[in-house]
Amino acid sequence: MSSTIAQKRGFASTLWDYLTTVDHKKIGIMYLIAGGFFFLVGGLEAMAIRWQLVRPENDFVSAGFYNELLTMHGTTMIFLAAMPLIFALMNAVVPLQIGARDVAFPFLNSLGFWLFLFGGVLLNCSWFLGGAPDAGWTAYAPLSTTSPGHGVDFYVLGLQISGAGTLIGGINFLVTIVNMRAPGMTYMRMPLFTWTAFVTSALILFAFPALTVGLFLLMFDRMFGSGFFDAGMGGNSVIWEHLFWIFGHPEVYILILPAFGVFSDVFSTFSKKRLFGYTAMVFATVLIGFLGFMVWAHHMFTVGLGPAANSIFAVATMAIAVPTGIKIFNWLFTLWGGNIKINSAMLWALGFIPSFTIGGMTGVMLAAAAADYQFHDTYFVVAHFHYVIVGGVVFGIFSGLHYWWPKMFGKILNEGLGKFTFWTFFIGFHLTFFIQHFLGLMGMPRRYWIYLENQGLDTGNAVSTAGAFLMAIGTIVFLYNVIITSVKGEKVSGDPWDGRTLEWSIPSPPPHYNFRQTPLVRGLDPLWIEKSEGRKGMTPAEPLGDIHMPNSSILPFVMSLGLFIASFGFIYQTSDKSWLSLVFIGMGILLGCMFIRSVKDDHGYHIHKEDLDKEAGL
Amino acid sequence: MAENTNSSNSHLDYHKQKKKDEMKQQVITFALMIIFTIIAFGMVTSGLDKLFVVPILLLLAVVQVGFQLYYFMHMSHKGHELPSLMMYGGAAVAFLTVLTMVVLVWW
Incomplete structure (x- = not known):
């Protein structure tokens, strides 16, 4: 319904609609487009890295440019691709799964998106303004504090802005899930994707402040002459490492937990079974969330924390394998005896189990502090984290996109192309990264731009690059799939998969108010319960009435633009103080918008009952 | 409905009493918080040993946060x-x- 209206509109009015929207579904689509774009940018950087390493002493890029490439590949993929794609799924699905009409703070939802996007654009502006950051995605001091040029300044401010957006988004989802569940949707009836989104949001709330603090200290060190990380001025560069990893380790669970949620929903839907061990899955998720905070120093075993600290963190790290193992076995038991249907979404989920298990296993190997002295800073580590992040998060995003695409856009992605993408990407992925374990064990250090020939590294690197090309082909075919589906794909019903959870009880794509009447939830997998009792849809929990909706607003966009402008002022005031004028202009725009937002009453609007009836053709 | 209207008087009294109790608690807490603050300032200006003052200051601060959360922000409800x-x-x-x-x- 809403899409036919959109087609009749002109381009400018559609654009304005998206710039001002506070609708979680549209914000989800924008996260998807922006995250997808940065995924391609990060992928291009990865291809350049692999092409540089295809043969010994290659000269495809210079050493300095290689440093920029590897820094931006890591930063882009984590902060600008994986995080927003996770947020895309959360925005598209979580309110629908809990039977809500929108998130708790629609305005903040929009603000979170625009902050992320402007932060990402700011970071990538560095390519055209004298060079990208080159201190690695971890930006360890003193390398980052002494890196010449403005590259690391862009890193600091870009991540600061997009990090604020993520923090806002996390708080928004916490409040939404706590307060806006439909009647009967108790905590232990929430679908697992909603549960993982909940725990992820809590992790964001507690982990991102550490990054914020670290980035501020780094900003002061680089721009205002402080010495937090400068040993010569009484500082300590290890503090940055601690702050970064206090954030950084929970961050990887922030990424992987929603993927776990996607797989849980996909396995249960396409096995036609209730998720095995639902309660254990919930507690495993919460436990991973808690343990995730107490393991950060395993990234720093070789810093010299001493044997006692190393042992404590090694044991804590290994303990995380237990709840993760619980999850793996529960997925296998969900499949066992199920009426299994293997389509693209399911293929990604099935491919995830062995891939992620390999990554988990090398994780336990790395957790053994004594052994880590050998593995540290070699390609073994690179192989490990690509196995968990690509094999876990990226597979999860692909699986989730195939699964929820009909809900987001009303069309099913082409199955043939989807399977082709899976097999090329899956084979390419293992080809690229499996061999890197052995490259690492043979002593190839990470982040080096060349290696010498006849050291046993030539073949392995060539194989790895070949695999990367297969992954690229898979991604291109997926893009083609998206285009061909949106042009030629057939409209599907609201429930193409014979789904179990609330999002499948409403049309695809959902009307902008989601639920005409708030549904009554009577158990886990609420739609399945109604279906198994012979009903077509959910029983409403309320009579049909007026629906209260939030108004659109351009303010989030303008506020983010203000911070974007101010950032340039902060970055360039080191060379010329007149740049400070940009800081005042940008912050003025931000504060002005905050003032307008505070004093202007905005009560939203109502969709009247009669219009709802008309729309439904009654 | 009929039962509700019959019992509404006692119901009202109960709520009145509860509000009154709460008010009393808030006033007491408020007074305590002011006293705590005076003690804190007093200790700092009196020039006592730092090692003695800092832990007590922290303790007073924690108690005050507790008061704030439970009596003024209604976390006890x-x-x-x-x-x-x-x-x-x-x-x-x-x-x-x-x-x-x-x-x-x-x-």
């Missing part, structure tokens, strides 16, 4: 189980994290 869980969980994690980091960096 029903329906605050989840916020308490989040706050205590978060505080525990944050405390452990900060403690560990401080120990690792400066021990």
Whole structure:
């Protein structure tokens, strides 16, 4: 319904609609487009890295440019691709799964998106303004504090802005899930994707402040002459490492937990079974969330924390394998005896189990502090984290996109192309990264731009690059799939998969108010319960009435633009103080918008009952 | 409905009494907080030993935060189980994290 209206509109009015929207579904689509774009940018950087390493002493890029490439590949993929794609799924699905009409703070939802996007654009502006950051995605001091040029300044401010957006988004989802569940949707009836989104949001709330603090200290060190990380001025560069990893380790669970949620929903839907061990899955998720905070120093075993600290963190790290193992076995038991249907979404989920298990296993190997002295800073580590992040998060995003695409856009992605993408990407992925374990064990250090020939590294690197090309082909075919589906794909019903959870009880794509009447939830997998009792849809929990909706607003966009402008002022005031004028202009725009937002009453609007009836053709 | 209207008087009295009690608690808490603050300022200006003053200051601060949360922000009321869980969980994690980091960096 809403899409036919959109087609009749002109381009400018559609654009304005998206710039001002506070609708979680549209914000989800924008996260998807922006995250997808940065995924391609990060992928291009990865291809350049692999092409540089295809043969010994290659000269495809210079050493300095290689440093920029590897820094931006890591930063882009984590902060600008994986995080927003996770947020895309959360925005598209979580309110629908809990039977809500929108998130708790629609305005903040929009603000979170625009902050992320402007932060990402700011970071990538560095390519055209004298060079990208080159201190690695971890930006360890003193390398980052002494890196010449403005590259690391862009890193600091870009991540600061997009990090604020993520923090806002996390708080928004916490409040939404706590307060806006439909009647009967108790905590232990929430679908697992909603549960993982909940725990992820809590992790964001507690982990991102550490990054914020670290980035501020780094900003002061680089721009205002402080010495937090400068040993010569009484500082300590290890503090940055601690702050970064206090954030950084929970961050990887922030990424992987929603993927776990996607797989849980996909396995249960396409096995036609209730998720095995639902309660254990919930507690495993919460436990991973808690343990995730107490393991950060395993990234720093070789810093010299001493044997006692190393042992404590090694044991804590290994303990995380237990709840993760619980999850793996529960997925296998969900499949066992199920009426299994293997389509693209399911293929990604099935491919995830062995891939992620390999990554988990090398994780336990790395957790053994004594052994880590050998593995540290070699390609073994690179192989490990690509196995968990690509094999876990990226597979999860692909699986989730195939699964929820009909809900987001009303069309099913082409199955043939989807399977082709899976097999090329899956084979390419293992080809690229499996061999890197052995490259690492043979002593190839990470982040080096060349290696010498006849050291046993030539073949392995060539194989790895070949695999990367297969992954690229898979991604291109997926893009083609998206285009061909949106042009030629057939409209599907609201429930193409014979789904179990609330999002499948409403049309695809959902009307902008989601639920005409708030549904009554009577158990886990609420739609399945109604279906198994012979009903077509959910029983409403309320009579049909007026629906209260939030108004659109351009303010989030303008506020983010203000911070974007101010950032340039902060970055360039080191060379010329007149740049400070940009800081005042940008912050003025931000504060002005905050003032307008505070004093202007905005009560939203109502969709009247009669219009709802008309729309439904009654 | 009929029963409700019959009992509404006692119901009202009950609520009145409850409000009154709460008001009393808030006034007492308010007075205590002012006294605590005076003690805190007094200790700092009196020039006592730092090692003695700082822990007491911290203790007074923690108690005041508790007062604030439970008596002025109504966390003592029903329906605050989840916020308490989040706050205590978060505080525990944050405390452990900060403690560990401080120990690792400066021990």
